[in-house]
Amino acid sequence: MKHNIFTFLFAATLVVLGFVFWQSEFLYYILAAVIVAYVALTVYGVFNIEANYFLSSIHKGKGSSVTLTFDDGPDPEQTPRILAALKEQEVKATFFVIGKKAEQHPELIRQMVDEGHIVANHSYSHHYLIGFFSRKRLRADLERCNAVIEQITGKVPxxxxxxFGVTNPRYADVLQDMGMLSIxxxxxxxxxxxxxxxxLIERILVKIKKKDIILLHDDRAVTADAIDDIVAHCEQKKIAIETLDWVTKTSPYVS
Known part of the structure; x- marks a missing residue:
């Protein structure tokens, strides 16, 4: 991953600069500048999943379609509204569900699968400090979410x-060990x-283009309100909306 490459370059740069400028009065300033740049790059990689800095994630589809993805559900009020809108528009989507919420609303998870949507893992706890979890604790959290989904649907995501789109080396290791794809x-x-x-509609309609993987949340009323307009715009622009497995040519569940 890019993180390993930049870490190697960072270490090599420090050695070279230390050798070249070891007698310079500016040595410490130069080294400090390099360290600050490395830290800034690492922070950027942590909070920008699109950078693929710590692990390789899929950010775009293949072909000319787009796909709708929803995070942070299921929500007892908004998820049914979104499912109803998708069903009326004959559109399939992918729901990245939180395990503890899935436990509370298994009927919504079953409805997702029955209506042709994909159910995926968004962690069990969605803890605000999950980015600081140890590898052991992180894996346990992800496995618990998978277990909940499997118990409800019979499928392993x-x-x-x-x-939060936060990544780090622990995510890379755990996902590799579990054989999961980062989306x-x-x-x-x-x-x-x-x-x-x-x-919301204005932002999406101005930016939407073929191959997009669109991030939405199914616990927001504003999102449920916008579904019909988003689908209508795609139809007008002749942009098909397909499922995540279709646009990425990957399998949504572990066989």
Whole structure:
């Protein structure tokens, strides 16, 4: 991964600079600047899943279609509205569900699968400090979410999306050991910040393009309000909406 490459380059740069400028009065300033740059790059990699800095994630589809993905559900109020809108529009999507919420609302998970949607792993806890979990604790969290989904649907998810889009070397190791695929996005809707459906629709419609993996959340009323308009715009632009497995040519579940 890029992290390993940049870490090697960083170490090599420090050695070379130390050798070349070891007698210079500016040595410490030069080394400090390199260290700051490395730290800044690492922080950027942690909070930007699109950078593929620590692990390789899928951010775009293949072909000319787009796909809708929903995080942070299931929600007892908004998820049914979104499912109803998708069913009316005959559109399939992927739901990255939180395990503890799936336990509370198994009927919504079953409905997702029955209606042709993909159910994927978004961690069990969605803890705000999950990025600091040890490898052991992180794996246990992801495995618990998989177990909940399997108990409800009989299927073991192949797809995983890191909470908050945060990545680090521990995610890379755990996902590799579990044989799971990390899924990012190419179009972030920012529906968690949208004040109304018009602001959300405008952002998506201006930016949407073929191959996009669109990030939405099924615990937001504004998102449920916007589904029909998003689908209508895609139809107008002759952009097909397909499932994540279709646009990425991968399997949604562990066989």
């Amino acid at each position: 192949h797809y995983f999306r890191p909470p 990012g996005w190419s179009l972030r809707s920012l529906d968690t910040q949208a004040k109304n459906k018009y602001a």
